[in-house]
């Protein structure tokens with residue numbers, strides 16, 4: 001992996017989970033990720049793989065009553081976020097780290113105008129006059145492609161379309177020029193044509209501002225278009241990680257290979273799209289020994305159910321967690337700790 005000091009975000013061995021009926025279950029299990037300044041990291045995987053728990057953990061936004069971050073370090077711009085107070089985190093959220101969520105209607109407050117909500121973000125982090133904040137809000141709305149920004153600034157979220165609301169969310173997220181933008185399924189709730197526009201917008205903003213971005217999605221096409229590096233998650237763990245070309249042209253883990261085969265292709269004749277049988281196991285039913293994908297893997301052997309594969313470098317910064325690769329086979333000592 002790269003030199004730690006060059007990363008804007010360096011997550012080391014992060015684990016987080018939930019208490020369910022008195023027992024604790026990890027939803028994110030020993031995840032390490034690095035993101036360089038100006039780069040886009042795509043996090044992909046099916047629903048329930050732990051992508052959102054991962055992104056909420058970075059911002060320390062998991063619901064406190066039922067969840068816990070039980071280990072790890074989150075280094076952002078030289079600070080370990082795990083050691084920051086709630087006040088320090090509040091300052092960071094919305095200023096150095098912006099977030100765009102899946103459903104803008106739930107993230108925006110329905111009783112305030114969009115202008116008021118953008119101005120609140122500006123007021124929380126920057127010293128500005130009321131007039132200056134209004135001017136900046138209009139400028140931000142224009143920068144995210146909102147027409148008639150002078151009028152829209154005085155409207156309420158319900159008066160806007162889904163795509164417009166997501167643009168407002170993006171305007172809020174970039175209001176204070178964050179170094180990192182976390183976009184968690186930013187287009188899932190939108191129509192297909194609008195999805196493409198929002199992705200185009202995020203791409204433009206990221207490139208113009210040289211911002212780092214974590215893009216969480218189950219849409220591999222979007223990741224292929226935008227990401228520099230990709231982490232593939234399955235059942236709370238990273239199963240493959242590498243440069244975007246390694247992920248798409250040299251996929252190694254059977255889970256990633258099957259995900260890619262389930263995509264429609266224009267350059268090949270396909271009678272039927274392939275699908276992955278079964279579903280992601282729930283937290284309570286997740287196997288904690290052996291490979292977590294073994295139950296759905298067409299090439300699983302008895303060893304796959306017995307030995308827990310390690311995430312290992314299979315060359316050129318390409319990491320895989322599968323016993324098909326000798327580097328991933330646990331040593332006798334590692335096996336004892338599983």
Ligand SMILES: Nc1ncnc2c1ncn2[C@@H]1O[C@H](COP(=O)(O)OP(=O)(O)OP(=O)(O)O)[C@@H](O)[C@H]1O
Pocket residue numbers: 018020027045046047048049050051052053054063066218281282283
């Ligand atoms: N508040 C919660 N209480 C208990 N379990 C939870 C809670 N939130 C998430 N989980 C569980 O944690 C696991 C990971 O969920 P997560 O939402 O991170 O998945 P995801 O990959 O982001 O899925 P999606 O694409 O549907 O958002 C799942 O098994 C989910 O059921």
